[in-house]
Amino acid sequence: MYKATVIIKTRKDILDPQxxxxxxxxxxxxxxxxxxxxxxxxxxxxxxxNNLEEAKKEVKEYSEKLLSNPIMEDFEFNLEEVDET
Amino acid sequence: MYKATVIIKTRKDILDPQxxxxxxxxxxxxxxxxxxxxxxxxxxxxxxxNNLEEAKKEVKEYSEKLLSNPIMEDFEFNLEEVDET
Structure with a gap:
């Protein structure tokens, strides 16, 4: 099992009203x-x-399709192996 | 000058509807x-x-008073020294 952390930022040239x-x-x-x-x-x-490549693919798709807005935002992620608990 | 990164998370026992x-x-x-x-x-x-202690104090207060909701969220921050540009 992996723990994923995704950081999503508004692109630099886009206004961030918040x-x-x-x-x-x-x-x-x-x-x-x-x-x-x-x-x-x-x-x-x-x-x-427990397959790192599969985990990466799923994190990337989840980030692109649901977590971020690809027009206005960029994302980066990292994966860390954790024990199943 | 410092660059501050603050990460704010909803507390574990609080529902995260998003x-x-x-x-x-x-x-x-x-x-x-x-x-x-x-x-x-x-x-x-x-x-x-360029005063690290002053920077820490300001980041902490800014995080507590404006960026986070202290009832529902916890925050952590780190500071990185950067050139003035």
Whole structure:
């Protein structure tokens, strides 16, 4: 079994309104050193196979088709082998 | 200057409806090996100071007060020194 971690980020040239909003709040609260906030997704799940190639394929397809928006976002993932518990 | 990365996760004992929804979609698309999907946030920003302690304090406060919901979520962060560009 593998544990997958997928990080999904809005592409650099695309506006991130959620990040902008958080940063406006930061200025109001006096965090004057903070800049360039970008908010993406951090997704974790298990892949119930011991075949690494199969796990990679499934994580990639799951990320492309369901977790991310391929037009606006990029993703990267990593897989870590874990014991079945 | 530091680059901060904050990872925010819904606490384990709290339901994650977004993760559940993605996983239902996964089953419909035939990704039968995927389980336990949890969707959190991955936040990146710059902290414009060269004082590590000051940067840590600001990242912690920004995460607690604006980026996360302390009742339902936990966060962890790391800081990486970067050149001012």
């Amino acid at each position: 990040g902008k909003a958080a940063e406006q709040g930061a200025k109001l609260l006096g965090f004057s050193n903070v800049s360039g906030t970008r908010i993406g997704k951090h997704v974790e799940f298990f892949v119930n196979t | 993760g559940k929804a993605a996983e239902q979609g996964a089953k419909l698309l035939g990704f039968s090996n995927v389980s336990g999907t949890r969707i959190g946030k991955h936040v990146e920003f710059f902290v414009n100071t």
